[in-house]
Amino acid sequence: MTEATTPLLQVNSIEVIYNHVILVLKGVSFSVPEGGVVALLGGNGAGKTTTLRAVSNLLRGERGEVTKGTIALRDERIEALTPAELVLRGVIQVMEGRHCFGHLSIEENLLTGAYTRRDGKAAIAETLAKVYDYFPRLKTRRKSQAAYTSGGEQQMCAIGRALMANPRMVLLDEPSMGLAPQIVDEVFGIVRRLNQQEGVTFLLAEQNTNMALRYADFGYILENGRVVMEGAAKDLAINEDVKEFYLGLSTVGRKSFRDIKHYRRRKRWLS
Amino acid sequence: MGFFLETLIGGLMAGMLYSLVALGFVLIFKASGVFNFAQGAMVLFAALAMARFSTWIPQWLGLESAALANVLAFLAAGAVMFLVAWLVERLVLRHLVNQEGATLLMATLGIAYILEGIGGTLFGSDIYKIDVGMPKEPVMILEHVFDGGLLINKEDFVAASIAALLVALLALFFQKTTTGRALRAVADDHQAAQSIGIPLHRIWFIVWCVAGVVALVAGVIWGSKLGVQFSLSTVALRGLPVVILGGLTSIPGAIIGGLIIGVGEKLSEVYLGPLIGGGIEIWFAYQLALVFLLLRPQGLFGEKIIDRV
Known part of the structure; x- marks a missing residue:
């Protein structure tokens, strides 16, 4: 973590209020360097998901609002953008609980991820092949309706769908939720490969602290809507x-x- | 035999028109998960706009040609429906992202009343007629096959063909295009669709536009058959059993459901009617829908409600 270069994402003491009354984030600051894997850790209700939603601008649907602080992507303020505009700038969120399109096949799910792309069918097909490369399981299930696939496959589908947008940064919310430890390992392994080989930056919200610290390089611990501790993952782990x-x-x-x-x-x- | 076939064909054609109304429901439900109570009001509104524009436009522009006036009126009515779609998205749906299905349903009920009210204010509440030059005279076909041949209503035939064409186009649109896929994605999960960069506002606008055009086509066809009047908004009630039968999420379902109900109504009226005193046509569809709700709630072709446990 060198302070010299500007980080990819810089969140500066943001405050989030739901429904005009419920104060959920009370001044959260953190930064994500280009090409890093940063984990937001903490228990239920600590504010991890809210933080991710604040970044991806999905708060409005939940009647939440960033009332103070700034969020900047490469020094550009992004609080007022719509999620679609943010996807065009290369930031995409994989929501907690997977949220695949149940009635669409796995392949259709993946293709919807390319909705914002304007670089032509060939490029999209190329990305699709790459996603299948990373998630061979998805290829074998590509014709099945997403709702009939297993939890692990759905998580992979959700991540793969996000990758179809060719993002520079993926906000990954609770990827381990409801998955067997072995599958969690597999999913995190793929995240690491994507990070190292494709240079995708990850911001991770996880309750599974153990797993997250093993794969992230930097971590922030949230409690009650505040960052209470931060440090390199290996330092936090000890x-x-x-x-x-x-x-x-x-x-x-x-x-x-x-x-x-x-x-x-x-x-x-x-x- | 000739009589049976005539009844059957009459039923099929009536069914095609039910399908057209049902299609409006299916489109909006498929793309936004909302059961649109305003569909009937939209049919009425579109038909009113069409009827009025087709008399206003020749007056304003001093046109002679009825065909040209009709085309212009159709375009103008289409534009009005687009405006309605835009307003609905802007003023209603935009503020209801991520709300319960029931909330959205009530909102569409409100839209229905507002549309009926505004329609009456803007276009007047008299009975109008739409004359798009649909052939009225019946024709005889297959005279050499049957004794006496089959008597077919040309108007119904044209209407059914238009409906069939529209359906085929829409089915292709939903299954094969990127926008169609995005529409289905939004129907499954608003939020997830939003998170991958599908702009909900645009999608909803598109789908209400498409539903508006379908309502317009239905309005023109029904209007030219029955005249444009307030009761037109209740033809939507005819669409309800159709979507229950065919499935709320299936475009082919809307068609086949419509055909089954059309044929069922006519055949039961003719063959069962005399046995129990007639009037079956009126309640047959609802009875059938009730049976389906009990035995197969997702309809013939609807998507199963998939629940992982």
């Missing part, structure tokens, strides 16, 4: 607080649940 609260490990080894009631390590960021 941090005592993170281990205790997010990885379920501590130096003392496994504790009896009876003890947990009496003693919780104090979160150092709560003063």
Whole structure:
């Protein structure tokens, strides 16, 4: 993380309010460098999804609004853009819970991802071949309706669909949700390959801290709508607080649940 | 035998017209997951616009040719329907992204009343007629095959052909084009469609435009058969059993459903009617729809509601 180059995405103390009253993000700042894999970590309701939605501008559909702060993509302010305009600028979100188009076949799902592209059929076919290359499972299921495929295949379909837009940056929301650990590993492995071989930047929101820290290079921990800790993924993975609260490990080894009631390590960021 | 065939063909042609109305429902449902209660009002509105423009335009421009006046009136009415589509998207749908199906349904109910009201104010509430020069006289065909031949209503025949053509075009549009695919994607999941950069506003505008054109065609055909009057908006009620039978999401379903209901109505009226005192035509379609709701709620060709567990 060098500060010298401008990051691809720079989020500066944003505040998000739902329905004009519910304050969900209370000044979240982070940056994503070009070609990086950055993870937003935290428990339920920490504000991970909201942060991603704020970036991709999908908040309005949920009656949310960025009321303070700035979001910049390569120094261009993007808060007022529509999701479609953002996709044209190379930023696309893969939503939590996969959201494949159930009645469309896998291949049709993938092709809808190329809706915004104007570079012709040949280029789109090329990308499709590439996506099948990364997700060979999708190729075998290409004629089946997406709703009849397995959870892992749907997650792959959702990621593949986003890749069809030829994005520079993918916002990946909770890719591990509801998947067997083995499939999660497979999905994350593909994410890493996409990052290394295609240079796609990833911003990842994950509850599965363990898995996310293994594949990301930098992490931010959110709690109650604030960033409470940030650091390189390998540093976070060995941090005592993170281990205790997010990885379920501590130096003392496994504790009896009876003890947990009496003693919780104090979160150092709560003063 | 000749009589049976005549009844059958009469039924098929009536069915084609039901299909045309049903098609409007299916289009909007397919692309936005909304059951559009305003479809009947749109048919009325389009027919009113067509009827009025076809008398106004010759007055304004001093045209002599009736055919040209009709073409211009059709285009003008089409433009009015596009404007309606634009306003609906702009004033109603845009503010209801991600809302429950029931909310959207109520909104379309509101649109229906507003359209009927505005239609009456703008175009007057008299009974008008549309004369697009549809052939009125019946023709005899197959005279050498049957004794007495078959008596066919030319007007119905033309109307049915137009409907069939429209349907074929729409089915191709939905299955084969990028926009068609995007429309189906939006129907499945608004938000996901939005997240991959499909602009919902444009898609909804397009689909309401298409539905507006379908309503216009239906309005012109029904209007030239029955005259344009307020009760035209209730022809939409005839479309309801058709979509239940054919399936809300299937364009071919709307057609086949329409044909089945048209034929069923006519045949049951003629052959069952005398046994139980007649009047079957009026309720046959609804009865059939009820049976379908019980046995096969997604209709003949509708998409199954797929639920992963």
